Amino acid sequence: MSAVLTYEALLSAAIAVAESRLSQGPEWLTALRTRALAIHKDLGIPTPKHEEWKYTPLRTVANTNWQPAEGGPALFEREFRAYTDSKIKIVLVNGRLDRNLSDIPATPGLTAMSLFDAIGSEPTISEFLGQVASVEEHTFAALNTALFEDGLYLHLKKGAMVEPVIEILHITSGAGQVIAPRILVVAEEGSVAQILEQYVSAEEAANLTIPVTEVVTHKHANIEHVRLQDESTENFHIALWETRQTGESEYRSYNVAFGAAIGRLDQNIMLDGRHITTRLDGVVVARGEQILDNHTKLDHAMPDCNSFEIYKQIIDDKASVVFNGKIFVHQDAQKTDAKQTNQALLLSPNATINSKPQLEIFADDVKCTHGATVGQIEPTFLFYMRSRGIPKAEAEAILVYAFAAEVLELISNDDLKKNLEARLFEKLGLS
Amino acid sequence: MLEIRNLHASVSEEGKEILKGIDLTIRPGEVHAIMGPNGSGKSTLANIIAGRDSYEITDGTITYLGEDLAEMEPEERAHKGVFLAFQYPVEIPGVSNTYFLRAAVNAKRVANGEAEIDALNFMKFIREKVKLLGLKDDLLQRSVNEGFSGGEKKRNEIFQMAVLEPSLCVMDETDSGLDIDALKTVADGVNALRSPERAFVVVTHYQRLLNYIVPDFVHILKDGKIVKSGDKSLALELEDKGYGWLEEELATSAN
Secondary structure: OOOEEOOOOOOHHHHHHHHHHOOOOOHHHHHHHHHHHHHHHHHOEEOOOOHHHOOOOOHHHHHOOOEEOOOOOOOOOOOOOOOOOOOOEEEEEOOEEOOOOOEOOOOOOEEEEEHHHHHHHOHHHHHOOOOOOOHHHOHHHHHHHHHOOOOEEEEEOOOOEOOOOEEEEEEEOOOOEEEOOEEEEEEOOOOEEEEEEEEEEOOOOOOEEOOEEEEEEOOOOEEEEEEEEEOOOOOEEEEEEEEEEOOOOEEEEEEEEOOOOEEEEEEEEEEOOOOOEEEEEEEEEEOOOOEEEEEEEEEEOOOOOEEEEEEEEEEOOOOEEEEEEEEEEOOOOOOOEEEEEEEEEEOOOOOEEEEEEEEEEOOOOOEEEEEEEEEEOOHHHHHHHHOOOOOHHHHHHHHHHHHHHHHHOOOOOHHHHHHHHHHHHHHOOOO | OEEEEEEEEEEOOOOOEEEEEEEEEEOOOOEEEEEOOOOOOHHHHHHHHHOOOOEEEEEEEEEEOOEEHHHOOHHHHHHOOEEEEOOOOOOEEEEEHHHHHHHHHHHHHHHOOOOOOOHHHHHHHHHHHHHHOOOOHHHHOOEEOOOOOHHHHHHHHHHHHHHHOOOEEEEEOOOOOOOHHHHHHHHHHHHHHOOOOOEEEEEEOOOHHHHOOOOOEEEEEEOOEEEEEEOHHHHHHHHHHHHHHHHHHHHHHHO
């Protein structure tokens, strides 16, 4: 068995579309797409022989002839949970900005527009689009780059203070399609905002969602970014989320992964400046036969930066979860303070966790710690609570909640926190 | 209130018999002390009353307020007024004492067909209990037992007892690991809760606690059986002469 699957059989319809798009748009975009498509063809679809994809079985993904994404309906039958009462609701359907479903009131300092339009009208976008995502290491991000048709461009002006949470809802609709949502966030100097990026399915169906989100935070920007992946448990979701921070910015990111049959996220943050603060946290809940794989990478390139990472993973039934946490501390990054914790709570004897902290430190004056634990609900905890009158199911719910709360409590918006907790209970069948 | 007849019990996994025929009757308002050397089965007895499933009842009966206690889940026992103060209280990070106790109180109320108590009234109610026991308010916001000293954990057990207002309070070596001040606080708490409707079973290795919580009856447990019962003077005699004396006593009376 080789490390990649034969390319020809896969995604051929999507590739044809990507090839037809190469000549569209400005020259820089053509160059970007041409390179990305070549990378994708070269990398192919990895097999479990590939170290970075060992626990993400892609055979079904590889053996399905995914069709290019089509537009969704004008209205959806199901309702989508509102996580905040924010006035800013941006809806993308199968990767395209839906102007009718979106509500983007004029907000001082904020530009939120279709990526397609932005490519035409915003000359500076070429400095960032495709410049943050490491497509050479991620075949699906490369495909996204070649294929994306539209997406969202969020720009925060210098000093912009956006009060309401910027809610972005990605809806996948239909079946058998490869969907390539693309987001670019540029936070200029001193801007402040909270972003909720949510992925949901309109129907219980299998699509292949391959989102790429790129974020750039400039000096003194302060951005909180929650990503909720709550797609159908029949769906395949393989994403790249990459952030580049420059001097003295603060970026707090929370990955909440509940959905997909196979859900894979690579989240990379480059700390490319001094006095940067970074949070990279995760709450993962996998049930049934879900496989949720999260690879995180923190690159400490410069001195005097802090990064904190807490991953909480709850695994039930026959589900399996993967955590791979890389922290690179480069030679120049003296006085780095990096702390990584990853904890798994197994609720069933058939649940699986594969955990791999990976710290590579090339500077000598740094503080780097990591800890990984795997546990179950302690029978003594349960008995203690039951002896106080709390019924077994409720006691379990409280213990699971307490486990996840350490991360969820960090989210600054109270409505968002409360609704994520409610969704967590629902996901666990405990509500 | 509690009738224990010919109770035999063993450890579920190993099958080793620990209790070998216990008979005990407890009426409302009474305080019973259960004393005995290590391994005599006193903690087992306390845990069986609360329903810990690591023990199996192999023979005999436990009847509480006319019902078969052995048939009830631990939470049902709590709803009917049984409380166990743990020898080793469990730390639950991330769950505040207030949240924990409100869940417990409301579970009990719902089970007994009463309406749940709202957050505001509950706060009022537990602040009164904090005052009654002379504890500090910050206890309420802290995670259940997390980072508590041994003494704080035991005080928290008594606080929970005060909040849940049980009818039968079983205390499993609540005095172990306490200095004299903590011991007095715990005993004062228990004494504040004594009432004609409420009974206590105080399991202890040492007589010391019984200076402060004065028992109506003292039972000495040895090798899974109650070998001697008496009033508070029995505890003093035991303290004075040690468990060795008991061996001799038993040997003499057997002859």
